[in-house]
Amino acid sequence: xxxxxxxxxxxxxxxxxxxxxxxxxxxxxxxxxxxxxxxxxxxxxxxxxxxxxxxxxxxxxxxxxxxxxxxxxxxxxxxxxxxxxxxxxxxxxxxxxxxxxxxxxxxxxxxxx
Amino acid sequence: xxxxxxxxxxxxxxxxxxxxxxxxxxxxxxxxxxxxxxxxxxxxxxxxxxxxxxxxxxxxxxxxxxxxxxxxxxxxxxxxxxxxxxxxxxxxxxxxxxxxxxxxxxxx
Numbered sequence: 001x002x003x004x005x006x007x008x009x010x011x012x013x014x015x016x017x018x019x020x021x022x023x024x025x026x027x028x029x030x031x032x033x034x035x036x037x038x039x040x041x042x043x044x045x046x047x048x049x050x051x052x053x054x055x056x057x058x059x060x061x062x063x064x065x066x067x068x069x070x071x072x073x074x075x076x077x078x079x080x081x082x083x084x085x086x087x088x089x090x091x092x093x094x095x096x097x098x099x100x101x102x103x104x105x106x107x108x109x110x111x112x113x
Numbered sequence: 114x115x116x117x118x119x120x121x122x123x124x125x126x127x128x129x130x131x132x133x134x135x136x137x138x139x140x141x142x143x144x145x146x147x148x149x150x151x152x153x154x155x156x157x158x159x160x161x162x163x164x165x166x167x168x169x170x171x172x173x174x175x176x177x178x179x180x181x182x183x184x185x186x187x188x189x190x191x192x193x194x195x196x197x198x199x200x201x202x203x204x205x206x207x208x209x210x211x212x213x214x215x216x217x218x219x220x221x
Contacts, residue, residue, distance in 0.1 A: 034208045044157075044199070046208045093157065095209075102209055104149075106156035 002028045002098045006105035013084055014113055021079045021108045023050075023094030029074035030096035035067075038091040038107070050077040050094075084112045115140045117202050119212035126190045127220050134185040134215050136174075136200030145203040146183040148174055149211075152196045160185075160198070170194070190219045 003026040013019050023033055031052045036044040048069055049057040056069035066088075068080040081088055093107040116139045126132050138144060148160040161169045163176040163183060174185045183200060197216050201209040 044209075044211045049208060101159070101162075102147075102203070104157045 002026075002096070002101075002103045004094065004096050004103045004105040006092075006094060006108050008108060009106060010109045010111075012111045012113060015085050016083055018080055018082045019084055019110060021081070021092055021094075021110075023077045023079070023096070023105050025075045025096045025098075025103070028096075028098050030077075030098070031074060033071065033077040033094055033096045034102075035069065035077070035079050036093045036095065038093060044093060047079075047092075052077075081110065084110070086112045088112050115144075115202050115204065115210045117200050117210050117212035119198075119200055119215050121215045122213070123216045123218065125218045125220060128192055129189050132185075132187045132190045132194070132217065132219075134198050134200075134217065136183045136185065136212060138181050138183065138200075138202050140181075140202060140204065142204060144176075146174075146176055147201045147203065147209070148172070148183075148185050149199040149201055150196050151199070151214075157199070190217075192219050192221055195219045 005024045007022045033050040035047045037047050038044050046059050047062045050069045050071040052071040058064045071077045089112045091107050091109050095102045095104045118137045146163045149157050150160045151157045172187045176183050195218050197214050199214045200212040203209050
């Protein structure tokens with residue numbers, strides 16, 4: 001099946017710094033990608049929908065200035081956590097649809113000290 | 114609005130016992146329903162979908178539109194089935210709506 005990768009898989013940063021997470025569809029094109037956040041022992045929460053060539057659509061309560069999304073090409077979407085704080089520590093997962101199926105990346109664990 | 118409910122946070126069963134992970138949904142249209150599994154330290158992966166009506170790793174799930182349920186079942190649990198299981202609903206090419214997940218623990 002289709003493969004979605006994420007980079008990095010794990011990142012530790014200092015409070016106040018920005019972190020960029022990449023999501024790539026390796027063998028298919030994705031005009032849309034989805035970014036989820038997963039708190040410990042909780043389910044996935046949709047943060048935003050990334051659209052190639054246009055602005056991302058954010059879910060209610062998600063700060064678009066804090067979580068910058070750029071869908072640079074048909075195979076790459078990036079999520080930048082700006083001025084990260086400890087409460088941003090979480091597991092971030094992207095997915096890309098192909099047909100009527102979703103393919104998930106392995107996730108990125110962000111730890112903000 | 115679409116909603117997926119998994120009433121059990123944790124389900125513990127003995128090896129060889131039957132397993133049923135419950136999932137109920139609310140959606141007025143015709144849903145696409147999925148079960149995803151996340152083994153420890155691994156990526157989320159698709160276990161099965163109601164459209165294909167297949168059995169993966171011995172698991173099956175039947176969509177019951179009358180009861181708006183999509184329960185996941187396996188007749189004989191194995192230790193390697195221990196994982197987090199997420200029921201999810203999709204309406205076409207849209208983000209999945211996930212349930213809160215159920216952690217299955219199979220005891221030897």
